[in-house]
Amino acid sequence: MKQSGLYKFFEDIFDSQSIGYQKPKEEFLNYAISHISEFNRKDALVIGDSLNTDIKGGLQSGIDTCWVNRTGQISPAEIKSTYTISNLMELTSIC
Numbered sequence: 001m002k003q004s005g006l007y008k009f010f011e012d013i014f015d016s017q018s019i020g021y022q023k024p025k026e027e028f029l030n031y032a033i034s035h036i037s038e039f040n041r042k043d044a045l046v047i048g049d050s051l052n053t054d055i056k057g058g059l060q061s062g063i064d065t066c067w068v069n070r071t072g073q074i075s076p077a078e079i080k081s082t083y084t085i086s087n088l089m090e091l092t093s094i095c
Contacts, residue, residue, distance in 0.1 A: 006088055009095065012036065016053075023050075024057030033061075045095070051079045066094060 014032040021027040029046075033039050041063050048054020049068040056079055058065035067081035068088065075081065083094050 006091060023048075023053040024060055026060070029057055029061045029063070045082075047091070051075055051081070055079055055081045066091065 012035065014028075014035075016022050016028060019028055019031050021031060023029075036044075041061070044063045045066055046054060046058030046061075046063050047066045047068065048058075049070065051067060051073075055065045055067050059079070059081075064082040066083040066085060067075065068086075069075075069084050070086055072086070075084070085091065085094070
């Protein structure tokens with residue numbers, strides 16, 4: 001993230017290792033949500049490269065998702081991300 005030049009646009013970044021809960025467990029996003037003042041699901045975006053953890057967790061919590069699909073994979077029908085990008089620089093057109 002820091003190398004992409006996008007780091008300055010984020011107030012905080014949450015990852016499973018530092019939180020202690022693995023995605024897509026509900027506790028992971030509950031932790032993140034509880035640490036964001038005035039959190040609004042409509043203004044949030046879960047960004048990740050794993051459909052089964054990042055994107056699935058966001059979808060289960062009712063938050064828009066952005067799948068970073070660097071390898072051009074086909075997503076299964078049961079996991080549909082709100083957005084799909086191939087590199088982080090494409091976030092500028094979404095955010």
